[in-house]
Amino acid sequence: MTPDGGTSGAVSESQRRDTRPAKSAVDRPSSGPATRGDDPVIESRNLDVFYGDDQALHGINMKIPERQVTALIGPSGCGKSTFLRSINRMNDLIDIARVEGELLFRGKNVYDDDVDPVALRRKIGMIFQKPNPFPKSIFDNVAYGLKVQGMTDDLEEQVHTALERAALIDEVEGRLDESGLELSGGQQQRLCIARAIATDPEVILMDEPASALDPVATSKIEDLIEDLAEEYTVVIVTHNMQQAARISDKTAVFLTGGELVEFGETNQIFENPDHDRVEDYITGKFG
């Protein structure tokens, strides 16, 4: 039971990160401005999130590139899920949550007064930790977003396509009228992915999508995520560092207290991180 309080003593030159005045993060070069020359789809600038009086995120700066998988890793309570949920304003559903700073989606601050969170969520889909299909048929589950968003032309074809892209069609072909709850856990999660991509969002947020699944189902989800990144920008929170290493292009490491300690190419983070605390975390010395 020694969280980073104990290990931070070992940190030498990166000690500066440990004193956590929120705004000091400005000097962080966020590990090279958006490599490969592409504009970031999502950019966070000095983002603070509070739950009541507790500050869950401290001055997060991050540029999330298009059509890549960005993994958010870190120990429990480090704010990675909070960050994910602040992207599509799911935190709005919590009465006491409050956001400061900017979160830009295609250059527009999603916390501006003129942004409609419902419209925003139609552009940014979300997959949750526990598969949460509705107690409806497989077809109606996938069609849910399409119906809600009024995209009901060629409904059957759209549902079919979504199931195909979610690599689920072979397993459910011919029984789309059965309840989504009768599928296995892994199938349910792919059903939820089909539901999310049916409406063709630009970004897909995933909050530990495989943590409730067995290894086989997990590996199917991982394959699927890599395929999805060809068309979508994927941001995934995971507890599983091997998973982050396998599937992501970029990795952001959050450490206890709600700070982004390091963000960069996944290879570099895992092979040669700038910060000793990140190395300690990745090699399993804590967390």
Add this chain to the structure above:
Amino acid sequence: MATETGGDTGFGQVSRAKDVAFRYVTLAATLVGIVSLAILLAYVTVDAVGWLDWQFLTSPPHPDPFEAGYYPALVGSIALMVLIALVTFPLGVGAAIYLEEYASDNLLTRFIQLNIANLAGVPSVVYGLLGLGLFVGLLNLGFGTLLVAGFTVSLLVLPIVIISAQEAIRAVPDSQRQASYGMGATKWQTIRNVVLPRAMPGIMTGTILALGRAIGETAPLIMIGAPTTVFGVPNSLFSKISAMPMQIYTWAQYPSTEFQYGVVAASAVTLLAVLLTINSIAILIRNKYQQQQS
């Protein structure tokens, strides 16, 4: 205490005296209620034998106990229940949705919530007084009419319907709402497509159980001036109506023993039968939907 007796095991024994005593105390507590209820039911049923027949169920009341029937009261009670259901279901579910899904958790909401809980415990005779003042006096809907009786008893059971509907709505997992909001659904879309379908069995069960409470109410009917005896079935909302418990109350005051035992017992058994039917329907609905959702 006496823990040394079983020393041969090497670790003794622990006294169970209090365990055993407490077991019989709680058993006795259980039996007192069950047994007295069973005795009551048996007496009433025995008394009703020979009185509860088709003629009784289909005839109007009559001064001769052998001719007397329960028909107007039976139909009156059923009409009353339909009206109460039509009034309380939309109002109760509407209020529950507002309180659970829309209202933010502030002082006002908590104050309203506390009051609903208190209103559920207000004695029915007080609601009768309210019905008399509001519907008969102020709105002039007539003494003892179906409409006034329905509205008055609706007010009485409304808090129960609201509270049970709130519980049903609260029981819908938050993950379901999040799935819907995450798909870019509005609040209304989420409530209509996700929350209500899932909460409906619980809401229906609560409403039906509230109707079961409503069917047995007598005091509010007396307060709003429902007639002691009605010879015809209601044919409009402004008909004067009788109801089963009201008729029982009237007959129980008749001097002849045939009324006091036979006719009243037959009426009571009929009332209980209707009540048990309603409760069984509620249980059936709940079981049916629970199977579908699990």
